[in-house]
């Protein structure tokens with residue numbers, strides 16, 4: 001078992017990572033230790049993670065917790081007011097009070113949705129994350145961002161709400177569809193590019209093992225990503241200093257592809273893989289990096305079977321329009337997180353639109 005501590009003063013918590021090949025321990029004692037006073041728990045899962053949710057529920061019951069169970073339809077469209085309201089109803093039916101924990105068992109959608117319900121119901125309930133997708137394990141369940149989508153924009157309604165603990169059972173990956181697993185690897189590559197050249201080298205040398213979900217090293221890969229994200233969050237919990245924004249590398253482009261393609265066409269990590277390729281090419285146009293880095297990142301993404309260019313045609317004007325509305329774009333200037341070498345990125349806030357256009361139009 002690997003443990004990563006997230007140090008946030010009174011909001012500190014542990015991320016426990018149990019290996020995939022060992023008989024996975026129960027999350028019951030972990031949740032009990034994280035929340036000694038909890039008396040009740042609402043387990044939230046989606047239609048694809050129900051069996052994992054039921055196992056978690058049984059483990060909590062063994063710790064003497066009274067449990068409720070809520071299932072929402074799988075998919076990004078569940079990050080909406082209607083499903084949020086359904087969770088509030090489930091919490092009300094459970095007579096939830098401050099001793100009630102919300103336990104999110106699923107991918108990033110469940111973490112964001114159930115996390116936001118926990119952040120807001122009764123002015124805040126404790127939250128435990130049990131991420132079951134790779135993306136949720138290495139990214140969304142760490143750091144305290146919760147929320148739902150507005151019909152006009154992703155993640156527009158939300159709150160910071162740190163979990164009391166994160167329980168990562170790598171055995172949950174056994175049921176994750178291949179495309180979802182590969183999509184999660186885009187965020188893994190992201191950590192290497194933005195923060196950790198040694199980790200990027202490791203991924204290059206072990207791309208096939210990582211892609212094939214081999215148990216060897218997977219716990220260490222997930223732990224390394226959690227540690228890297230935790231270090232950023234520890235320095236900039238509320239995204240105030242700009243440091244946390246490094247995690248958005250590739251995401252300005254990615255959000256434009258996701259929005260223009262309609263949510264659900266490209267998986268998030270696929271859009272991030274294309275977005276990171278665009279961002280690296282933009283960095284090259286600004287003479288921050290040479291062509292060899294563009295190629296190195298592209299080769300690694302392709303070795304992980306991730307896309308590096310959009311499969312469909314997008315109108316440049318539509319993509320630019322979305323990017324200009326992006327939270328990170330201030331006063332009409334285009335802002336980007338761009339690499340200066342592998343393992344280091346910086347914020348550039350006066351990128352000429354013409355260069356962005358040329359990245360989008362030349363492939």
Ligand SMILES: NC(=O)c1ccc[n+]([C@@H]2O[C@H](COP(=O)([O-])OP(=O)(O)OC[C@H]3O[C@@H](n4cnc5c(N)ncnc54)[C@H](O)[C@@H]3O)[C@@H](O)[C@H]2O)c1
Pocket residue numbers: 046047048049074075076079106107108109110112132133134135136139140141142143144145146155172173174175176177180268
């Ligand atoms: N809060 C944050 O910091 C943060 C960071 C990154 C992404 N996100 C959000 O996360 C979401 C994407 O997360 P995701 O990729 O995990 O999406 P997801 O939750 O939709 O999961 C992807 C798919 O895999 C299924 N699934 C998950 N675990 C499974 C398992 N073990 N077995 C079988 N099927 C399983 C889900 O049902 C779903 O169909 C987006 O909404 C994004 O905005 C949030």
Ligand SMILES: [Zn+2]
Pocket residue numbers: 139187251268272
């Ligand atoms: Zn992301």
